[in-house]
Amino acid sequence: MYKYDAIDRQLITERVEQFRDQVRRWKAGELSDDEFRPLRLQNGLYIQRHAPMFRIAVPYAMMNSAQLRKLAFVARTYDKGYGHFTTRHNMQFNWPKVEDCPDILAHLAEVEMHAIQTSGNCMRNITTDQFAGVAADEVIDPRPLAEILRQWTTFHPEFAFLPRKFKIAISGTKEDRAVTWFHDIGLHLQQQDGQIGFRVIVGGGLGRTPIRGQVVREFLPWQDILTYCEAVLRVYNRQGRRDNAYKARIKILVQALGVEEFAKQVEAEWLHIKDGPATLTQAEFDRVAAHFTAPAYESAIDESAFADKLQSEKAFARWVDRNTHPHKVAGYSAVTLSLKQHGVAPGDITDAQMEKVADLADQYSFGELRISHEQNVILADVKKSELYAVWQAAKENGLATPNVGLLTGIICCPGGDFCDLANAKSIPIAAAIQARFDDLDYLFDIGDIDLNISGCMNACGHHHVGHIGVLGVDKNDSEFYQVTLGGRQGNTAKLGKVIGPSFSAGEMPDVVDKIIKVYVENRVDEERFLDTFDRIGIDPFKNRVYEGRAHGKAKAAEKEAA
Numbered sequence: 039m040y041k042y043d044a045i046d047r048q049l050i051t052e053r054v055e056q057f058r059d060q061v062r063r064w065k066a067g068e069l070s071d072d073e074f075r076p077l078r079l080q081n082g083l084y085i086q087r088h089a090p091m092f093r094i095a096v097p098y099a100m101m102n103s104a105q106l107r108k109l110a111f112v113a114r115t116y117d118k119g120y121g122h123f124t125t126r127h128n129m130q131f132n133w134p135k136v137e138d139c140p141d142i143l144a145h146l147a148e149v150e151m152h153a154i155q156t157s158g159n160c161m162r163n164i165t166t167d168q169f170a171g172v173a174a175d176e177v178i179d180p181r182p183l184a185e186i187l188r189q190w191t192t193f194h195p196e197f198a199f200l201p202r203k204f205k206i207a208i209s210g211t212k213e214d215r216a217v218t219w220f221h222d223i224g225l226h227l228q229q230q231d232g233q234i235g236f237r238v239i240v241g242g243g244l245g246r247t248p249i250r251g252q253v254v255r256e257f258l259p260w261q262d263i264l265t266y267c268e269a270v271l272r273v274y275n276r277q278g279r280r281d282n283a284y285k286a287r288i289k290i291l292v293q294a295l296g297v298e299e300f301a302k303q304v305e306a307e308w309l310h311i312k313d314g315p316a317t318l319t320q321a322e323f324d325r326v327a328a329h330f331t332a333p334a335y336e337s338a339i340d341e342s343a344f345a346d347k348l349q350s351e352k353a354f355a356r357w358v359d360r361n362t363h364p365h366k367v368a369g370y371s372a373v374t375l376s377l378k379q380h381g382v383a384p385g386d387i388t389d390a391q392m393e394k395v396a397d398l399a400d401q402y403s404f405g406e407l408r409i410s411h412e413q414n415v416i417l418a419d420v421k422k423s424e425l426y427a428v429w430q431a432a433k434e435n436g437l438a439t440p441n442v443g444l445l446t447g448i449i450c451c452p453g454g455d456f457c458d459l460a461n462a463k464s465i466p467i468a469a470a471i472q473a474r475f476d477d478l479d480y481l482f483d484i485g486d487i488d489l490n491i492s493g494c495m496n497a498c499g500h501h502h503v504g505h506i507g508v509l510g511v512d513k514n515d516s517e518f519y520q521v522t523l524g525g526r527q528g529n530t531a532k533l534g535k536v537i538g539p540s541f542s543a544g545e546m547p548d549v550v551d552k553i554i555k556v557y558v559e560n561r562v563d564e565e566r567f568l569d570t571f572d573r574i575g576i577d578p579f580k581n582r583v584y585e586g587r588a589h590g591k592a593k594a595a596e597k598e599a600a
Contacts, residue, residue, distance in 0.1 A: 039100045039406060040185045040329040042150045049193075050147045053154060057081050058140035065137060080160060080198075082153030083139055087458045088192035090136050093156040094129040094146065098184040098208075099408045099416075103396035106407065108149045110392035112142050120388045123377065125411045125500055126205070127165050127451060128156055132456050148227045154192060159200045159273075165207045167215040168410035169372050171330060171536035172418045174364035178227040178234060180210035182327040183260065186318065189326075190264050197271050200276030202286035204271070205243075217411060219251050219531035220503065221243050222288045223267060235259045240270055240300070241292030244497035248533050251290045254301040255505050260323075261316060264316040269308035273300065332367075333404040335417060339369030355560055356482065357429050357440040365419070371418040373403075373428055374410065375437040376447065380472040382436070383465045384450040385413030394435045402428055403415070411500075412449055414442065445487045445554070446472045448502055453493030454517070462510025462517035467546050474547040475554075480518045486555060487567045488526075503527045505567050506553060507534045508546065519546055523553070523579055537580045551580045 042050070057077070064074040078084075082093040094109065109129055113121050116138050117131045126132055134142060146152060155162060164187045166180045167173060187206060193196075197204070209216040210227040212247050216501055218224030223511030224239035236258045243252025258266055270288075277295075279285040292300045348355045362371040375395060387395075399407045402424050409414035415437075420428055432438035441447040448471065451457065455463025468491055475481060490504030501507035507522035518540035541549050556579050561570045571579070 039102060039181075039513050040097075040326070046150070046386075046454070049148075050150075050152050050154075053081075053152070054140060054143045054147055057143060061137060061140055072189045076158060076199075078136070078139075079158035079418050080155060081139070081143070082156035083136065084157060085458070086132065086456055087454070087460075088456065089133045090139070090140055091456065092125075092131045092133070092134045092142065092153065094151060094153050095156050095163045095203065096127040096129060096151075096409050097188045098164050098170065098181060099168045099410065100170075101407055101409065102149075102183070103399040103405045103407070105149045106392050106396040106399070108145060108151065108492075110396070112145060113392065114388040116142055120386055121385065121392070122383070122452060123385045123409050123413050123414060123415070125451075125498060127409045127411065128163060129409075130452070132452070149518040156467065157203075159204075159205045160198055161194065161200070161206065163205075163217060164188045165205070165411065167209055167211055167219075168408045168416050169215070169363060169418065170210065170408075171332075172365050172367070172372055173211050173215075175212040176210055176366060177212060178210040178504055179330065180208045180225075180227055181330045182323060183227070183263065184208050184548055185326050185329070186323070187267075189265070190267075190316070194359075194528055196268075197275060200271070200275055201280045202283065202288075204274075204288065206267070214527070214529050214531070217500070217503065217527045217531070218242075219249065219527075220248070222502075223270060224251050225263070227260075230257050233259060236263060238266065238270075240304075241297070243287055243289040244500060244502045245287070246495040247287075247290065247561040248497065248502045250531060250533065251289075251291065252292065252297040253542055254297060254304060261318045262312065264318060265311045265314060266304070266308055267309060268316060269304045272307050273303045280342050284447040288320065311401065330507045333406075335367045335419070336421065337369070339421050339423055341369065344425060347426045353440075354426060354429055356478065358425060360440040360442045360444065360482075361438070362420075362425065367419075369422055371420055371422055371425060373420045375417065375432055375443050376436070376439040376442060377414050378441055378447045379439045380446060380476060381469055383452070383455075384448050384468055387415070391435055391437060394431070395437070398428060398431060412442075412447070414447075440478065441481060443486045443488070445475050445479045445484065445489055445506075445550075446481060447488075448472065449488070449490040451492050451498035451502065453491070453499075457493060457498075459496055460510060461495075461512040462493050462519065463543070464491045464493040464499060464508075464510060467508060467510075467543060470543075470547045471550050474551060484558060485564070485566055487554075489526075489550070500527075502533050503531065504534060505571070506550065511540050513540060517543055519543065521549060521553075521583075523576055524568070526568060535576055537576060538584055549583055553579050556582045 084091040207221040208225040209217040220242040226237040238255040239251040403417035454460040491508040492499035492501040493510040503525040509520045522534030
C-alpha cells in the first residue's frame with residue numbers, strides 16, 4: 039500500500055498544527071462558531087446530537103495493522119472504547135472532545151492517517167472495491183489510479199469550496215462492487231483495443247434525490263483521467279446551485295442540463311486543459327504503482343486439511359461459504375470478518391476487536407486489511423490452509439457471524455442515536471430484525487438478500503440500493519419507516535421502489551417477515567430474492583404487507599359509522 043514520502047509527512051504535520059491553532063483560537067473566542075465550522079469540517083469534525091463526531095479517512099479501503107492499532111488506541115484514550123466503520127471506508131468516533139481532536143490527529147499522523155476532506159463541500163475520500171488487487175474477476179487493479187486520484191483531490195485549490203460535497207468511486211472488476219453508478223463521478227477501468235482507460239459516469243447519487251449516474255464518455259485513456267475529471271468539476275463549480283443545499287449536488291445539474299449538454303460542456307472545457315501538466319505519464323503511474331506490488335505468495339499450498347474441515351464441520355463450511363471470497367492466486371482466499379454480530383450496531387468495532395484484527399492481519403494476511411462499504415473488515419490474502427485458524431480466532435472475538443450477503447448482514451447508519459440530521463433511529467430497527475431472523479438455517483435457506491437502513495434522506499445506509507430498503511421518516515414528531523423493494527448495486531444498479539405508507543418501529547420486524555414469506559412462497563427452485571421480485575413485481579409484497587392494516591382501518595370505519 040502507499041507509503042508517505044517526506045512531502046506527505048511535512049504536509050500532514052503542518053496541517054495538524056494549523057488545526058491545533060484553529061481550535062485554540064475558537065476556544066479563546068477569537069473565532070466564532072460560524073467561522074470555526076468550515077475549518078473543523080475540512081478536518082472531519084462534526085457536532086452531532088450528543089457529542090462531536092470525528093471522521094477518519096481510509097483511502098480506497100486499505101489499511102495496515104499499525105494503523106488499525108492506532109485507531110484502537112484512539113478509541114480507548116479519547117472515545118468510549120469503540121469506533122464505527124461507514125459505507126465510505128471511513129472510521130467514525132462518536133464521543134471525542136473537540137479540544138482533543140488535534141492530539142488525535144497528531145497520533146494518526148504517526149501512522150500516515152488523517153481526517154482531511156472527510157466532510158465539507160469538497161472532494162471526499164476516494165473509494166473502490168474492497169477486494170482490489172486480489173479479486174478473481176479483476177480486469178485492472180484500480181489501486182494505483184485511486185491513489186493518484188487521492189493525491190490530486192487532496193487540497194486541490196480550485197475545488198476546496200464546491201457547491202456541495204463530491205464523491206468519486208473507481209472499479210476495476212467485471213462486477214462493480216464500488217457502487218459507482220451512485221457517485222458524483224463513477225469510473226470503470228476497462229481495456230479497449232489493447233489500451234487501458236475508463237468509462238466515465240457522472241451525476242449519480244443517493245440522498246434526497248436518488249439518481250443513477252449517466253455515461254458521459256464510453257472510453258477515456260487513463261492518461262487523461264485527471265484533466266477530464268477537472269473539466270467535469272469546473273463545469274459543476276461554475277454552474278452548480280449554491281442557493282439551495284438540496285439542489286446543489288452535480289446530479290441535479292446533470293438532470294437540469296441533460297446529459298448530452300452536460301457532456302458537451304465538459305468536452306469544451308477539457309479542450310483547454312487536455313494534454314496539459316496534469317496529464318499522467320507512464321513514469322508517474324509506475325512511481326505510484328510500485329507501492330502496490332503483490333506480497334510474497336506461496337505456491338503449492340496443501341489444502342487437504344482445509345478440505346477435511348469443510349466436510350467435518352458444518353459451522354466452518356457455512357462461514358467459508360458466506361465469509362470467504364475467490365482470490366486471483368491459487369490457494370488463497372479473501373476473508374470478511376463480520377461486524378454484523380446480532381445485537382451489535384452494524385459497523386461498530388471495539389478497541390479489543392481492532393487489536394485482534396491487527397494481530398490476524400499480521401499473522402495471516404501480510405499485515406494489511408480492507409474496509410468494505412458493507413461495513414465489514416477484510417483480510418485480503420489468507421492461505422486456505424489457515425482459514426480454519428482464522429475462523430476460530432474470529433469466533434472467539436465476535437467477528438465470525440456467517441451472514442455476509444444475508445438478511446441480517448445489515449448495512450445501517452448510526453441514525454437518531456447519534457446523528458443530528460436523522461429523522462429516526464436506525465440501530466434499534468436493525469437489532470429487532472436481527473432478533474426476528476436469528477435462525478441461521480433459515481437465513482441460509484432464503485439466501486442472498488441485502489437489507490439497508492438509513493435514518494434520514496441523506497441515505498448514509500444506502501437504503502435506496504438495498505433489496506429491502508428502510509428509511510426513517512418524521513411523521514407528526516414520531517419515528518416511522520418507509521420501505522423500498524428491488525434496489526440493487528452492481529452492474530445492473532437500480533433504485534428500489536417505495537411500497538406505500540410508512541410503518542411504526544414496532545411494525546418493522548413483521549413487515550420484513552411478511553416480505554420474506556411472499557418471496558419464499560413464490561420463488562422457483564433456488565431463485566434469489568431479486569429474481570423473484572423482478573418476476574412477480576411489487577404488488578404481491580405490497581398486498582401482503584398492508585392487508586392487515588387495510589382490514590383494521592375498515593373495522594375502525596365500521597365502528598365509527600355505527
